[in-house]
Amino acid sequence: MHDNKYFHYGGDNMRKSMLLIIVLALTLVVTPASLSAQDCVISFLTVWSGEDELPNWENMVAPFVEETGCTIEAESTRDLNAVLTTRVEAGNPPDITAAPSQSTMQTFIEQGELVPLDFLDMDRMQQQFGDVWINLGTIDGTLYSVFPRAAIKSLVWYSPPAFEAAGYEVPTTWDELIALCDQIVDDGAACFSIGLESGAASGWPATDWIEDIMLRTASLETYDAWVNHEIEWTGEEVTRAWETFGEIVGNEDYQFGGSAGTLATGFGDAPCALFTDPPGAYLHRQASFIQSFIMDCPGGDALVPGEDFDFFGFPTIDEEFGNPGLGAADSFVLFTDGLVRAEDGNRKPFGDRRLQKLLHSQGGRTASDLLGAIKDAVARHRGERPLDDDAAVVVVTVGL
Known part of the structure; x- marks a missing residue:
């Protein structure tokens, strides 16, 4: 579980x-x-x-x-x-x-x-x-x-050398993240590489996105009420979380391979787009366990954790709700x-x-x-x- x-x-x-x-x-x-x-x-x-x-x-x-x-x-x-x-x-x-x-x-x-x-x-x-x-x-x-x-799930993975070469800075807020995505697209690449395919369990990476967003746009009490089925999925807080997620997955240019690529790409293969030359995408949101999959990417055995790939915390959205981390x-x-x-x-x-x-x-x-x-x-x-x-x-x- x-x-x-x-x-x-x-x-x-x-x-x-x-x-x-x-x-x-x-x-x-x-x-x-x-x-x-x-x-x-x-x-x-x-x-x-x-x-x-x-x-x-x-x-x-x-x-x-x-x-x-x-x-x-x-x-x-x-x-x-x-x-x-x-x-x-x-x-x-x-x-x-x-x-x-x-x-x-x-x-x-x-x-x-x-x-x-x-x-x-x-x-x-x-x-x-x-x-x-x-x-x-x-x-x-x-x-x-x-x-x-x-x-730990609330992590966004990236390549520090690729960021440095492109002149990008790590975002700390949602607005900065969207601005970075726009800049990456203008430079001719995709912002995120997302993979939702996981056999019979396909789709679970998207639920993690929603949870991370929910924790940053609503109170912890609201999140718990949602998990315990005490508020409707069509409620205001849940709707906002989905709409916020839609700012990423509703934009074809933000996703490596577009929405079709997001749906068809295996979750373990998705981070590999960050390590091609040139990078196909620059960001990948996933839990701490994904580093073993990164090492399995083509050429991944030569990547050095902390140098060739690293992570930052999922950005803050509403300052009043802070920057909680999602664990699993x-x-x-x-x-x-x-x-x-x-x-x-x-x-x-x-x-x-x-x-x-x-x-x-x-x-x-x-x-x-x-x-x-x-x-x-x-x-x-x-x-x-x-x-x-x-x-x-x-x-x-x-x-x-």
Whole structure:
């Protein structure tokens, strides 16, 4: 799930990046027949793909795989909501998934499909995460998702050498941005290279534009009301945001390839127009993760971050609303919950509270020790009664 959240940042050129590293110290998925890790296979549904995202994930969980012998079977899709809904309806949900949209998550919660993470040590979670990340993963007072990665979205990328050669200056306000675009067009190039194509998820880069504009033309309270469906999409504030965006995408000359190019260009290919000779465009609005795509452009491996390409904050529009930054992150949720439903001879479930008490009593133990403690506790509870469902538990340690 890409959850967006605003925050304020300062300085002419923010160089701090947000990094959340979640190390999965233990993920145990077992068959109904036993609690052995020998046949441990974890299904993972994600929007991550390509040469960077999935390999980075595999590197992150490599210590866990080595210690447990478990296999992680990753399935990538850009149509997460549709694929996930189909699998849930078929009774074949993944063990772990990138969280779907908020509304889809709410539906799964109402259906009892998602595993609440209330067995986690919330004191430790609050030490490791800021409140904003815990709040974003919480629905109706219960934590359901954790965030392994975050990005800053309110960035406009450019080439400092190209700017210097053309005599352009970085704009700090919307009026200065429009004036710069007019100057770039007069010089024979396009102002922005925009790519909205993203398979089944096509269009999401445009929603980020609207959100950034909304945060600069209306109050934070209005933005929250919009996100929570408390104001109409035809309301005055929303209409203004769309019309402001239209000053860019409604001008064919401002866009590399015109509006047809904007619609057809893949979001990861769009920044490449900034690094041709001569440049096809001079600006690209995208989140911090786009730098890996820039390095994949033709000749991109020779580009030096901070020298050949850099960024500035999305310009202020209305001074009274300041210059907030839009953030986003991917989060994970769990679907397998057979362990807490494991029943004894009287059909009494093992339960969340029993698991939580066990985890609290095992603080500081290694993953393998904790694995043994969980196996023993569930085995004692079950006695001779077999498991009726897959069983899973996740212990998450987080470092910032």
